Amino acid sequence: MYEENILINNILNGDIDSFSALVNRYQNRLFKFLLGLTFCREDAEEILQDVFIRAYNYMHKYNCKWSFSTWIHKIAINTFKDFYKQKRKKDFVEYHEDLSLYKIDSGVSIDQAYESKELYKEVVEQINKLKSDYKIALILRCAQGFSYQDISKIMGVSVENAKTMVCRSRQTISNGLKMKRGVNYEL
Amino acid sequence: MNCNFSHEEIDNYFEGEASVESSKVVSEHLKTCEECKVYYSSLVMTGKLIDTDIKLQESIFKNIENRIDRHKYRGKRRLYYKFTNLISRKSSILKPALALILLCFITIMAIGNYSNIIGSMKPDHNKVASNPDMSTEDVIKTLISSNGGFTSKLLVQSPTGSSANKEDLEQAKSVIIKRLNILSMTQHEVNVDLPNSCLNITGAWINKNNNDFKKTLTDLTVPGKLTFQETDTKAADVNGKYPRAGEIICDNNDIVSADYADNGVPGQKTINIKFNAQASAKFAEATKKLLHKQIGIFMDDNLLVAPVVQEEITDGNVILSLPDEANPDIIRAIISSKPLLSKVEITDIKFVNN
Numbered sequence: 001m002y003e004e005n006i007l008i009n010n011i012l013n014g015d016i017d018s019f020s021a022l023v024n025r026y027q028n029r030l031f032k033f034l035l036g037l038t039f040c041r042e043d044a045e046e047i048l049q050d051v052f053i054r055a056y057n058y059m060h061k062y063n064c065k066w067s068f069s070t071w072i073h074k075i076a077i078n079t080f081k082d083f084y085k086q087k088r089k090k091d092f093v094e095y096h097e098d099l100s101l102y103k104i105d106s107g108v109s110i111d112q113a114y115e116s117k118e119l120y121k122e123v124v125e126q127i128n129k130l131k132s133d134y135k136i137a138l139i140l141r142c143a144q145g146f147s148y149q150d151i152s153k154i155m156g157v158s159v160e161n162a163k164t165m166v167c168r169s170r171q172t173i174s175n176g177l178k179m180k181r182g183v184n185y186e187l
Numbered sequence: 188m189n190c191n192f193s194h195e196e197i198d199n200y201f202e203g204e205a206s207v208e209s210s211k212v213v214s215e216h217l218k219t220c221e222e223c224k225v226y227y228s229s230l231v232m233t234g235k236l237i238d239t240d241i242k243l244q245e246s247i248f249k250n251i252e253n254r255i256d257r258h259k260y261r262g263k264r265r266l267y268y269k270f271t272n273l274i275s276r277k278s279s280i281l282k283p284a285l286a287l288i289l290l291c292f293i294t295i296m297a298i299g300n301y302s303n304i305i306g307s308m309k310p311d312h313n314k315v316a317s318n319p320d321m322s323t324e325d326v327i328k329t330l331i332s333s334n335g336g337f338t339s340k341l342l343v344q345s346p347t348g349s350s351a352n353k354e355d356l357e358q359a360k361s362v363i364i365k366r367l368n369i370l371s372m373t374q375h376e377v378n379v380d381l382p383n384s385c386l387n388i389t390g391a392w393i394n395k396n397n398n399d400f401k402k403t404l405t406d407l408t409v410p411g412k413l414t415f416q417e418t419d420t421k422a423a424d425v426n427g428k429y430p431r432a433g434e435i436i437c438d439n440n441d442i443v444s445a446d447y448a449d450n451g452v453p454g455q456k457t458i459n460i461k462f463n464a465q466a467s468a469k470f471a472e473a474t475k476k477l478l479h480k481q482i483g484i485f486m487d488d489n490l491l492v493a494p495v496v497q498e499e500i501t502d503g504n505v506i507l508s509l510p511d512e513a514n515p516d517i518i519r520a521i522i523s524s525k526p527l528l529s530k531v532e533i534t535d536i537k538f539v540n541n
Contacts, residue, residue: 011260012260012265012268012269012272013260013265014258014259014260014261014262014265016252016257019248019255020246020248020252023246023247023248023251024246024248027243027246027247027248028242028243031241031242031243032238032239032241035237035239035241036237036238036239045243045247048243048247049247049250049251049254052247052251053251053254053255056251056255056259057255057256057259059260059268059272060260060268060269060271060272060275061271061272061275062272062275063275063276063278064276065276119232120232120236123229123232123233123236124236127233127236127237138233138237139237142233142234142237142238143237143238143239166198167194167195167198170194170198170226170229170230170233171194171226173229173233174225174226174229174230177225177229178225
């Protein structure tokens with residue numbers, strides 16, 4: 001936190017190397033977050049660049065009293081939403097399902113690998129069916145490991161609301177899978 | 188197949204946040220309940236899917252570098268951004284303060300507008316008077332309808348006692364207008380009625396300060412010749428009037444300006460008279476001659492005051508201390524104008540909308 005504030009102060013004094021250091025510090029964490037939202041490497045990378053550019057342009061508005069991680073995740077969410085708003089307007093592309101991103105456990109048979117892939121596909125489908133805010137809350141919790149307190153700050157909702165959103169997302173995914181597969185599935 | 192086991196507990200177990208006891212209970216339950224086992228599996232799968240360890244192959248900074256303004260926070264702009272950064276850091280104090288200032292501003296504006304609305308119900312003298320589209324007559328009519336006013340007829344007789352000619356009437360008109368203007372009580376118009384040797388005045392009150400205006404107008408229609416004379420106070424007649432004992436030193440025609448003055452004595456009514464250069468020299472000579480003697484200051488035939496000359500006055504500035512009964516506004520209005528050469532008498536005065 002202290003180091004981040006030094007970096008930000010340096011950036012505001014025109015030091016571009018400090019911005020490079022800040023990008024390196026956050027790029028993988030944010031990439032993971034955006035990958036969870038998009039399931040598409042290209043989109044995630046494109047959004048990630050926009051997130052850092054936006055953060056740089058608005059750095060003078062950052063209040064060091066708040067966590068930088070919270071602030072940049074807020075920017076990431078807004079950039080993600082704007083990105084798909086524009087993209088939908090342009091060519092009506094829906095969310096991607098780039099399953100090549102996910103590794104299948106080694107040592108499994110072809111049948112098992114195929115089954116796992118199918119199952120992943122269905123889980124992705126269920127995640128993509130979630131409302132945007134529910135999906136964001138779920139990723140913030142499961143992928144980014146944020147506390148409900150932090151999620152409530154990032155999303156501008158109450159802690160209870162944040163908890164409810166994550167819980168309902170999980171149930172919706174589980175119910176969706178159950179509808180498709182019955183109860184006879186497991187990894 | 189409707190298990191009522193708490194999903195929240197399973198969530199906590201999955202996230203590793205459950206207590207040891209709760210973990211045992213959940214673990215045992217999952218062994219026996221197919222439904223909850225499916226739910227737990229979906230948690231694991233979702234977690235595996237989104238909590239990946241995929242990383243970027245290289246820093247994206249190279250791509251970003253070309254798309255940002257490297258000089259954004261350098262040079263003169265740096266100060267601006269530092270300032271905005273300071274504002275955003277202090278926003279928790281500044282926002283309520285700004286809100287309060289805005290609220291005060293709106294309140295002041297609202298009160299101002301309310302006053303304007305109230306004010307607009309009555310015509311504003313200055314606004315009406317300065318309206319270029321309205322004639323003087325219209326302006327006065329409008330003001331009379333709101334503030335009230337008067338109409339008056341003044342009979343003018345020439346100094347020889349015959350009917351006034353055009354010249355007499357014009358002289359009287361200019362003097363009366365000048366005196367009314369200096370008095371600043373009315374917005375007025377004076378018209379010459381040559382066949383009847385009259386002046387017709389129509390006036391509207393400016394401040395409704397119209398107490399006993401008939402007397403005021405009567406006072407304004409005196410000849411009003413102010414003279415500074417040598418006098419003999421011992422020679423007063425039975426009415427307390429002094430005869431003119433010497434030559435006239437100077438009069439209204441020598442006065443450049445007459446303004447209210449303050450001689451430092453509370454309650455004392457004083458007027459500062461400034462003479463022109465020629466009269467100043469005459470006055471200096473007279474005050475030298477009359478040093479420690481009285482000088483008579485007359486309004487027409489009446490002595491206003493007779494102060495003792497304390498020192499020679501060479502700069503042409505005379506502070507005239509008026510007697511208690513004198514009205515300084517009227518005196519100032521009279522001595523600022525030329526004396527009326529004709530005899531003027533009020534034959535009619537009517538008040539309108541009072």
